Amino acid sequence: MFVYEKKLQYPVKIANTNPKLAALIISQYGGPDGELGASLRYLSQRYSMPYPELKGLLTDIGTEELGHLEMIGTIVHQLTRNLNENDIKAAGFDAYFVDHTAGIYPAAAAGFPWNAASMAVKGDLIADLTEDLAAEQKARVTYDNILRLSDDPDVNDVIKFLRAREVVHFQRFGEPLRTRWKGMHRDLFSFSDRSEICLRLKMDKRVPRHSLPLHRGTRGNFVVSISLDRAFIFHCGACRTRTSPWRPPLPRRTAPWHSLGSSAPERHSAPRPS
Amino acid sequence: MYIEQTSVNAPASAERSFTPAAPAKIQNNPVSATESSCSEKSGKLPGTCAPMAFPYVPMQTDDPRRYDDREALQRGTLFPGLDLPFHRELKTRFPAANTQLSELMALDFAIDELGLYLTTHRNDQEALALYWNYIRMGREGRRRYEEMHGPLSKTCITEGSFKWLDDPWPWDEGGNT
Numbered sequence: 001m002f003v004y005e006k007k008l009q010y011p012v013k014i015a016n017t018n019p020k021l022a023a024l025i026i027s028q029y030g031g032p033d034g035e036l037g038a039s040l041r042y043l044s045q046r047y048s049m050p051y052p053e054l055k056g057l058l059t060d061i062g063t064e065e066l067g068h069l070e071m072i073g074t075i076v077h078q079l080t081r082n083l084n085e086n087d088i089k090a091a092g093f094d095a096y097f098v099d100h101t102a103g104i105y106p107a108a109a110a111g112f113p114w115n116a117a118s119m120a121v122k123g124d125l126i127a128d129l130t131e132d133l134a135a136e137q138k139a140r141v142t143y144d145n146i147l148r149l150s151d152d153p154d155v156n157d158v159i160k161f162l163r164a165r166e167v168v169h170f171q172r173f174g175e176p177l178r179t180r181w182k183g184m185h186r187d188l189f190s191f192s193d194r195s196e197i198c199l200r201l202k203m204d205k206r207v208p209r210h211s212l213p214l215h216r217g218t219r220g221n222f223v224v225s226i227s228l229d230r231a232f233i234f235h236c237g238a239c240r241t242r243t244s245p246w247r248p249p250l251p252r253r254t255a256p257w258h259s260l261g262s263s264a265p266e267r268h269s270a271p272r273p274s
Numbered sequence: 275m276y277i278e279q280t281s282v283n284a285p286a287s288a289e290r291s292f293t294p295a296a297p298a299k300i301q302n303n304p305v306s307a308t309e310s311s312c313s314e315k316s317g318k319l320p321g322t323c324a325p326m327a328f329p330y331v332p333m334q335t336d337d338p339r340r341y342d343d344r345e346a347l348q349r350g351t352l353f354p355g356l357d358l359p360f361h362r363e364l365k366t367r368f369p370a371a372n373t374q375l376s377e378l379m380a381l382d383f384a385i386d387e388l389g390l391y392l393t394t395h396r397n398d399q400e401a402l403a404l405y406w407n408y409i410r411m412g413r414e415g416r417r418r419y420e421e422m423h424g425p426l427s428k429t430c431i432t433e434g435s436f437k438w439l440d441d442p443w444p445w446d447e448g449g450n451t
Contacts, residue, residue, distance in 0.1 A: 003427070004427075004428070005426050005427060006425065006426050006427070006438075006443065006444060007378070007379070007426055007444055008379075008444045008445075009379070009382070009383065009386075010347065010350075010379065010383075010428065011368070011376070011379065012445075013448075044306065053393050053394055053396070056393045056439075057390070057393045057394065060386075060389060060390050061390070061395060063387060063391075070444065070445070073445060074445040077445050078445070079449065113428060126328070134333075143360075144360050147360050147361070153367055154367070157366060157367050157368070160350065160359065160360065160366065161347075161348075161350040162350070163350070163360060164349060164350025164351050164356075164357070164358075164359065165350055165351075167350075167351070167356060167358050168350075168351050168353075168356050168387070168390070169390075170331070171331060171334065171356055172390055172391075172394055173331075173391065174329065174330070174331020174332075175331060175333050175334065175394040176394060177328060177329060177330065177331065246342060247364065252279070
């Protein structure tokens with residue numbers, strides 16, 4: 001649930017109109033690295049996040065980006081008030097004006113409308129957070145570029161604030177990667193295995209199910225879904241949780257599939273299960 | 275990645291991979307003495323080892339130095355350590371907002387920023403106490419603002435009429451200053 005508050009996060013008070021600048025700044029409203037995409041990216045990525053601090057982070061930052069969207073809209077709105085025909089033509093604002101008049105439409109500076117293809121939701125903690133780190137840097141560069149192009153101090157004051165927020169968000173998005181990966185059984189999974197794999201395998205009923213999912217001499221089909229630091233073992237057919245949560249066994253006692261990338265020569269010569 | 279182990283008798287060579295391998299050799303090698311402090315799948319970060327192929331952002335230390343709420347709003351962050359502007363010489367020209375609004379914006383900003391910090395530092399008791407303190411001050415600031423300038427929230431009970439609808443809205447000229 002979202003509740004609107006009738007104020008901006010940071011004051012926007014633009015003294016002089018400047019449609020040319022407005023046509024550039026609209027990119028942070030609906031461009032590829034704009035605030036609309038940022039908020040939708042974070043608010044959509046929340047659902048598949050496994051840890052509470054990640055759910056909180058994406059909710060908080062996604063919500064703050066909606067506030068930034070409002071600030072960008074306010075800048076563009078105030079830069080384009082009281083325009084006359086000559087202003088529009090002289091300032092190169094006519095291409096935007098013909099479609100949107102002085103309304104605020106989510107489009108990039110080059111004119112193409114906002115596109116969900118400029119954001120990503122992968123459903124994977126590492127992929128999504130890495131995307132978010134990149135997204136914050138891309139937004140930061142866009143603000144840098146606006147500061148390079150704009151000489152309106154009223155606009156730059158707000159842009160400077162928004163740019164500073166991208167830096168803080170980058171820091172916050174980076175911190176959970178560290179807390180969550182430090183101290184993990186990092187030898188256990190090869191890189192592609194780590195975030196999400198499903199292994200079809202046969203279980204040895206003689207071995208406690210929590211100790212070794214891959215073991216020689218197995219019976220019965222199970223699926224092991226390994227995500228991050230725990231794994232769930234399912235029946236292949238029913239896909240119900242069989243044992244949960246399952247802690248990864250100690251690295252060097254595990255099965256051949258973890259020897260990918262190992263330097264031990266005998267592992268390289270070992271035939272892989274097919 | 276899918277692996278189906280169909281054979282009841284797995285190859286004997288697979289069995290070998292369960293045996294401990296290599297690390298003793300690495301530790302005894304004087305040439306790689308510095309590397310030996312990290313396992314083969316780890317790399318060096320300043321002062322520590324960490325799994326390779328993952329991005330690392332240093333964790334901000336607990337109870338970091340802070341600006342006061344007014345300066346934080348002007349700089350865009352509460353933390354001097356994260357204050358990394360495009361050009362240092364770009365001076366902030368904080369628009370002359372009315373006192374009640376700029377005070378409330380500063381308090382709310384400090385609340386947002388500390389709340390974000392607490393998401394990744396939930397055990398920092400100092401910051402949590404400050405956060406709650408700002409929230410208390412924010413309530414007071416909100417009350418003062420609404421007395422002077424009308425409701426911030428649609429559910430405010432306003433005497434006489436439904437003042438929520440009154441201009442200016444935040445994007446209007448003079449709406450937020």
